[in-house]
Amino acid sequence: MAGTEQEVRIAVSPADFFSVISDYASYPEFLEEMEETTVLSRNDGVVDARFTVNLVKRVTYTLTLVEHAPNSVTWSLKEGPFKVSNGHWKLEALPNGHTLAKYHVEVKVAAFVPKSISSRVVGKTVPALLASFKARAENLYGGQ
Numbered sequence: 001m002a003g004t005e006q007e008v009r010i011a012v013s014p015a016d017f018f019s020v021i022s023d024y025a026s027y028p029e030f031l032e033e034m035e036e037t038t039v040l041s042r043n044d045g046v047v048d049a050r051f052t053v054n055l056v057k058r059v060t061y062t063l064t065l066v067e068h069a070p071n072s073v074t075w076s077l078k079e080g081p082f083k084v085s086n087g088h089w090k091l092e093a094l095p096n097g098h099t100l101a102k103y104h105v106e107v108k109v110a111a112f113v114p115k116s117i118s119s120r121v122v123g124k125t126v127p128a129l130l131a132s133f134k135a136r137a138e139n140l141y142g143g144q
Contacts, residue, residue, distance in 0.1 A: 003106035008130040010099045014091040016141040017099045018070035021089050024049045030136045048078060084108035103130060
């Protein structure tokens with residue numbers, strides 16, 4: 001199973017960064033490979049959302065995301081062409097009012113999905129994804 005954990009420092013508060021990562025519908029506005037997102041349900045911090053990304057090929061999948069504002073979001077695969085797609089964001093307040101965001105993802109593809117998709121998610125897409133979230137949060141909330 002391909003997996004990675006990376007972290008990024010963001011010049012906004014954990015609450016502000018949490019508002020960016022939990023605004024799933026806006027992902028196509030700032031994540032290059034995200035074509036579409038649809039929030040299917042949202043109830044007491046549990047969200048089902050469908051995502052369509054174009055990696056090596058177009059892939060649509062649904063995640064169940066559990067929000068613990070403003071500290072974390074965890075997710076697991078509900079349906080899609082993966083065997084596993086789990087992960088989390090963990091947000092830590094830094095003394096200067098900034099955030100240390102830790103991102104973890106595990107992806108295991110089904111037999112008919114090219115392994116290059118999981119390799120790309122883990123190896124190339126995650127650093128770009130973190131940079132995009134950082135830029136979005138700092139642009140929206142005036143990070144210094």
